Amino acid sequence: MTFSLTVHATAGAARAGVFVTPHGPVSTPAFMAVGTLATVKALDPLDLEAMGAQMILANAYHLHLRPGDEVVRELGGLHQFMGWNGPILTDSGGFQVFSLEGLRTVTEDGVEFRSHIDGSRRHFTPESVIRIERNLGADVIMQFDHVVPGQSEEGVAREAMERSVRWAGRCLEEFERLNGQGLGSRVSGLGSSRPETRDPRPVQVLFPIVQGGIHASLRMQSVRALVDMHDWAGYGVGGLSVGEAKADMYGMLDVVDAALPADRPRYLMGVGFPEDLVEGVRRGVDLFDCVAPTRMGRNGTAFTDEGRINIKRADFRTDPRPIMEGCGCSACRRFSRGYVRHLFVSDEILGLRLLSLHNVHFLVSLMRDARAALAAGTFDAWSLDWLARHHSKPEAQAR
């Protein structure tokens, strides 16, 4: 069944399952690497495949501006364009558009803004964004939503949440209109619509986004309104990890995940620090994404079981150990800290790739470990132990 989630094991709110897409299954919980511009920065699709990355992200806002969603469509859609035959999800660009402080005007119709690249005037509506995501052709596409800062007061958060619900309805209507006879809009029963048939209409599914800031009642209202509107194949949880306290984020996850249908995947948007992934899985999240592993990798910062390290540290100069001892990634299996440090000090491109690779592998592996612990029935102890070890090593971060 296309776009179905099957849960195999649970531990409290946490669960392990398989989310089926037209481009293959995704074992959940899973971390999705971010390929904003149709490339996970500094990595090759083969690197992602080799490390067991299952599903990746791209961004509708960025790809609409460069190279243009119609160029991507003309070149065969995102999968063919970027050489990734696994599942892809596109974010709608709501987060990006609403981050353009001072450059945008919001109305009920949509958002007018200026391109961050050339300053050209652009207009996004729920309908136009769905058409962009249709051109891009990802497996899962996200609604266009109204994102406000994490600490927004209730009135502001309510307005954005209610608008996001209305926009979810408009996105759905446009999505179903484009689907014509419904191809790609159904949650299941699409076994005959294989991507290999080169049907110009990709088999896609639309996720709405739960909003409501750090206000439990708003989050509940958002979930109820969306669930009442449609039998969605999955749900995004947005507007978190945007400046609010960690405790607030975890509190919202407790509220939201308890209210969402248990047989649909939940995608916590933009959250991807190691400890947040483990805390998220404990609260029932199935999918995560974040630019942190590649962005920090390009800055010379590596995730390790003992916290973060800066590979440029002088004492790594002749360090023969891998970036992280015991790590099975392609960088750690082959190179020393001394070598990776040398690459960074000398501005060599391979350094950016090796540390990005290690960091994405770290999160992909962390979710693999979480799935294994869920399957083995040891998740609660495993996750508490992992969090205790991670939190007990602040000095590695401070260095």
Add this chain to the structure above:
Amino acid sequence: MTFSLTVHATAGAARAGVFVTPHGPVSTPAFMAVGTLATVKALDPLDLEAMGAQMILANAYHLHLRPGDEVVRELGGLHQFMGWNGPILTDSGGFQVFSLEGLRTVTEDGVEFRSHIDGSRRHFTPESVIRIERNLGADVIMQFDHVVPGQSEEGVAREAMERSVRWAGRCLEEFERLNGQGLGSRVSGLGSSRPETRDPRPVQVLFPIVQGGIHASLRMQSVRALVDMHDWAGYGVGGLSVGEAKADMYGMLDVVDAALPADRPRYLMGVGFPEDLVEGVRRGVDLFDCVAPTRMGRNGTAFTDEGRINIKRADFRTDPRPIMEGCGCSACRRFSRGYVRHLFVSDEILGLRLLSLHNVHFLVSLMRDARAALAAGTFDAWSLDWLARHHSKPEAQAR
């Protein structure tokens, strides 16, 4: 027999053979990718392995400054440091030191210069350079030579050539002193000295460098003096492709290759444009190196059978064809010109890698084709045909 060359096929001056090193055989003629700072820029050693690159280069001058040749030695030597278990050659840095116009003072003893990184004062002698190359641990190490511009008049070229010969003698003496009982200094018969034994003294061989500018008599004198001095395992031909006319370069190759011992590999230093490789093979060259494929790749220029193309061209925006049609490289098998153009326009790191990969693959494949033609007895026709096709497409370069 370590460091022996066996010639299997010839066509006029051209020859195909196998050059054996402690880190494996090199089928010749071969192009060596340049990894100046112990990394072939933008590529992974696995990329080089996958495309059939056999032997690569690193640079003693650059690695002495960063990270320091003693750091490389402490981290296991170049092979382990950079994760490349195939043959490696280090250039001595003569070319780099003599390129530091105004920053250097040359005496018979050596060269005093300022580091291009921090301006610190440094002193290279033939002996100190051999100690640096010993620390780095490449299979083949080059003598420290005196390089002058390609168009230098006879007096200047003679002085540099004669000094290079004297410095070859000093390099050899220091090399043999370091080798103690001769380990690594012999051309053959070292079957028992495998690198796996972790002998701290790497099994290396030293190549002298033929100089003499564009003056045939000086080139002949250089060859005779070097051949009389020692039974070298191979010979570098330096001071070409440094500003002289192509015809002058080819003329010097005719002179030098006819005079060098036929059973020793000839390495034409720093020469690596496609047509120069084919012309060089026709004149008996076995090994080439050049930064052009990676440097041009990072600039958005791709080698093709029809000449060079700039991937950023506007008309490639929706071009579904690979960088070069018919190319079997990992970039061309997977990605369109439209995608690679998008990566360059968006400053994405993957673009640098894909075009560098394609360009190095282009030269590695070109030499593979040359070897196949030599083995098949069709080299003369193949090479003339290749040159005619390459020269008949100037418009591809002009665009």
